[in-house]
Amino acid sequence: MKGARKIKDLLYEQVARIGKVLSSPKRLELIELLCQGEKTVETLAREASISVKLTSAHLRELRLASLVETERQGKNIRYRLADKSVADLWVQIHTLAEERLIELQLALRKIATQPDDLVGNDRESLMKAARKGEVVVLDVRPTEEYLAAHLPFARSIPLEELRQRLAELPKDRAIVAYCRGPYCLMAVNAVALLKQEGYSALHLRDGVAEWAAASE
Amino acid sequence: MKGARKIKDLLYEQVARIGKVLSSPKRLELIELLCQGEKTVETLAREASISVKLTSAHLRELRLASLVETERQGKNIRYRLADKSVADLWVQIHTLAEERLIELQLALRKIATQPDDLVGNDRESLMKAARKGEVVVLDVRPTEEYLAAHLPFARSIPLEELRQRLAELPKDRAIVAYCRGPYCLMAVNAVALLKQEGYSALHLRDGVAEWAAASE
């Protein structure tokens, strides 16, 4: 019985390794980016606004905790989440943070579109409308991310191309834009642009990870 | 657009607050203990094998992250999880750790009962058997924890009293013992004792938190 403490300490210490990995904002951002699909270090560094070297160091931590895997592809090294459960954990932890942390709620309110423009509570009815063609679900992420995974019935127009490709969208139906998730600003910007141009646009906070985690 | 980075940094930083809280083994242990029900600081300190003062400091961190709540009750202050989602997060993070970390798998194998003695994959059939009375589901945690919550059809015999109360258990049926979860050694000890005394005993790794998280 005397060794019980030692064993327990060992067990909790191992779980805490996962917690440690989740304790860095930059690593969380990298995880969220990897939820969108495989990416190279360069891409991750650019999209997370940090140096390649620091990105490499953070990815190393993620790799040591077996949360991500790597694969060489020509000159590049591609990173991906080791398992869907990692994406689920990201969704769960950021959802819990949004529920519990008032500071986060306030910060999110600042970037939010008008509350009226939010879609979210009823995934099923959204899908039903999308299936019937009553709404257009619009994926404004970069094309590669759309190709890696996207919501059912979603069309792809990357935010960068949106202004030139407005003609592809109907003005007589609601357009529901989404991006990487609630901390990504692309959909917010897309909605702002669309409304300004006379479209009826709504904002879906979910990304593919949130959507997948909810449909289980 | 220039301020986008700042906003994002702020958002991920908030989520990282939750990660930070989960990065300490002792805090994880406290969370697991609180999954068993409300507890006083003294109790938590004793059961986590740390000083009251350090316990207080860790609980403070948990409180600042809104993961736990307190309530004064006479001389004592009782802590409880702020929400069921905190218990769910604990289950998810330790489950993911068990999936991804080989070191944790190895450590768990050391304390495991014989693999034959493990129950787990099929909660439904276990419950069906328990309902029919074909097996006895035995909760070996302290009485207060049993009273706070327990598995369906479970009987309570705290590990400390088990040896004296063996007569209450049938020898012609399987006894499935559980405790606080996979990192708690009480059920392992109970199974060892029961088998030694001629009972057919099995070990259920789940605790009430794991069970609740799975039935959603």
Added chain:
DNA sequence: ATTACGTTCTAGCATCCATTGGAATGAATT
């Protein structure tokens, strides 16, 4: 009043972490 329970403050110690920079190395493409 005394006691028990718990928090807070101060202080100190050791440790780890994030970040940056420079330099070197490896692996694969061109």
Added chain:
DNA sequence: AATTCATTCCAATGGATGCTAGAACGTAAT
């Protein structure tokens, strides 16, 4: 051979964290 992508090593900085300890303080039961 030169270039690109990525990791690694070294070093240094600043800051945060875990733990311990002593003392003071607040709250409520007895």
